[in-house]
Amino acid sequence: MSVQPAGAEPRERANGLNREEGPPLHAQIRDILHRQIVERPLLPGSPLPTEEELQKQFGVSRSVVRQALSGLSDLGLIRRQRGRGSVVAAAPVLRRHLQRAGGLDEQAAAHGQRLRTHVLSVEHAAPPEPAVNALNTTNTWKIERIRYLEDVPVAFMRTWVPRDLFPHFTKELLENASLLGLMREHGYHPAGGPRQVQAVAADADLAHKLSSNVREPLLLLQGVTRDALGHGLEWFNVWHSPNTVFDVDAQVTSQPGRLSEEHLRRLRNLTRQLESELADLERGAG
Template sequence: MSVEGSMASEVTDDVPPPLELGRAAGAPLYAQIRDALRHQIDSHSLPPGAPLPTEEALQARYGVSRSVVRQALGDLADLGLIVRQRGRGSVVAPRPEHRRRADRAGGLRQQVEASGHHLRTEIVELAVDEAPSAAAAALGVTDTWRLERIRRVEDEPLVFMRTWLPRELFPHLSAEDLDGGSLHDWMRARGVEPQGGPRQLQAVPADEAVAAHLDLGVGVPVLLLQGVTRDEYGRGLEWFTAWHRPDTVFDVDAHVRPRSPGAGGGEELGRVRELVQELALLLGTQSPQA
């Protein structure tokens, strides 16, 4: 085994999984290393605060010069993904957590701005489209608008949303109507009052479209919030799927269910019956003059 191969085997545990650098693929070597490390950061394989492999370890692992490694790390630092410390190496930069209520319909802007950040909405696409089966079942129609938006916090993508709205309720809709604003506020301005509805939250891998919109690697786990919003009459106003970056924290205000009247009643009822029987025995043993 060569000295270089020996060094590579010693640092295997400290670096990302093996990467075949495509020297003839057109992408610069530093960019390929940068993207491999970025995928590790986005997928939380390298969580915030974790040290990156040393420059020497990366050189040995990828078989490149130190200048190539430094250029890759410099790009990651410029993107705000790592912090370089003289004499101490590089660590993954802390990412701010964005919190929202899982049991609250809408109100993302208020929740984000309450934490001192600014939320911006970008319209990706608005088109007339046939609702998928789940949306059609929730809305009761197949003739819908398909609205795709990215919600950004300080220009960083936070959530990618795909929403279906019934055209019979909202026959006139344009991207200009919603650009930068709240969909629910737009509904209220047209005399429709959103009330809420059931939601589901689960972790799913990001597909190519979601990964591109959220600036993540394909397959990175994201949080999918899915559900329907209805008005006070029970009409379906929107059916949506919203993919959140993995640094989103959903808060839930949980309550313990109060004991029902019958809960634990078996033991209490049995004790009451015993007391009644004891009382009947006592009364039966007493003389009429007592």
């Protein structure tokens, strides 16, 4: 019976793998490389070790290495090139317009991208105080979702919506569905509302959900969405991964500072009136 030297690693963990228990070897290798990519030792465009080098590094067969690389490719983390090996893929960039409320799927589609939504939970929960003021109720659904772009998590969304307006919401109904689209289907037409953006540091939970690092800066979008009559439909927090670009269409007025509050009030009222009339026309057409 051999005695292992003090302080030495167990043999099954010497190269980072546990051969005695745990996931299949290809999944362990995939996860090791995944962590190296996410934690930035492997930067976009940098080559991965060759299949032969990975075989020697982990002491496994080529088929196991190929399974691991295939898993990374399916996640959109690497690009496999025939005869040239694999390189780390650049993270897909999510672009959204700060002035537009909702329509994130349409904005991604305009850039040739497709978003996927996974619902983590839908539960009856009391909202925070700002949400109570915005929605005028404490009877709300708390909805948590992750949005994926090319299988890379780009946004974590925590939303509160009134249960009295949407008693039918379930996890299954919201999976891969547009929340604002479902509101429209049930007679409530989102018109917009105030938003604010700020940089925040990722805690351990957010870092896990967005495959980022703890304390890495994220963009937090907070706001409320109301219908044309001013009723609160949702109050939300959306944490965006660092590879998010917010587009803002800035305008220079010919008379800076001359736009009165009364003028703004009239424009808001006109917008709500138009939205209300459009909603009536859509209901009549249905």
